[in-house]
Amino acid sequence: MLITQINIDPNPDNGFPFFLPIFQKPIHVTIHKPVLILVGDNGTGKSSLMKTVQQKLGLYEIEMNDFIKKDKIDVTSVNVSYHLSKPKGFFFESSKFITYLEYINKEKTLAEEELKRVEKEYRNSSDFAQQMASTPFKRTIGELNGMYKHDLSKSSHGESYLDFFTSRLRPGQLYLLDEPETPLSVQNQLTLLALILDGVKQDCQFIIATHSPILSAIPHAQIIEIKNQQLIEIKYEEIESIQLLKQFINHKDQFLKHFE
Known part of the structure; x- marks a missing residue:
């Protein structure tokens, strides 16, 4: 286990997000499984809780431009x-993934355009001058092409996400995933579940905020529900949204007749 406890004292004077309802009482979370699932309605504070952990540990945050100054x-x-030493890893919000893809594609396009420009501008220069002028842009293109197994711009959002996730998975690291199901089909959610289990075998630890009935069912995961500003450990079958989904599947016609 990379991290074993999260404790947060109420302190609204610290600004966002500590004036939110979830932080008005002391938070004490003991983590005893390598996968911790956070469930609850939108706005209950799942993302904010993970964000505080990310910033406390200094985990890398995947965004579209690392040169933009982020609010601390x-x-x-x-x-x-944490155990022995501060863990490495990253925090990733799936809602930003499409923007991240657009940023990667834009950077690659700009580098390709600049490479064409310098090749034209330096075509009558020495080989050394041509090499010096073109190397930075060739390096950028090479690095972007080598980051992932496939060209993310030519894959579906779900395939791109899985390729992205696989490329970032490292043994013994901590991963905070905020609603990773967002760009994924049911089949791709099952694939992500398998990747997470593979990560656990490599001594990785995961904290996942999700609404997905598939990801919430990760075997042997610890599940905490955030409801009414309380964090309560529950079983999969006790998740409110799972209970409602089961009722709908088993009594679909009765549900739908109310909308006719």
């Missing part, structure tokens, strides 16, 4: 207990 959270009231 005052995490002085946050304590995360």
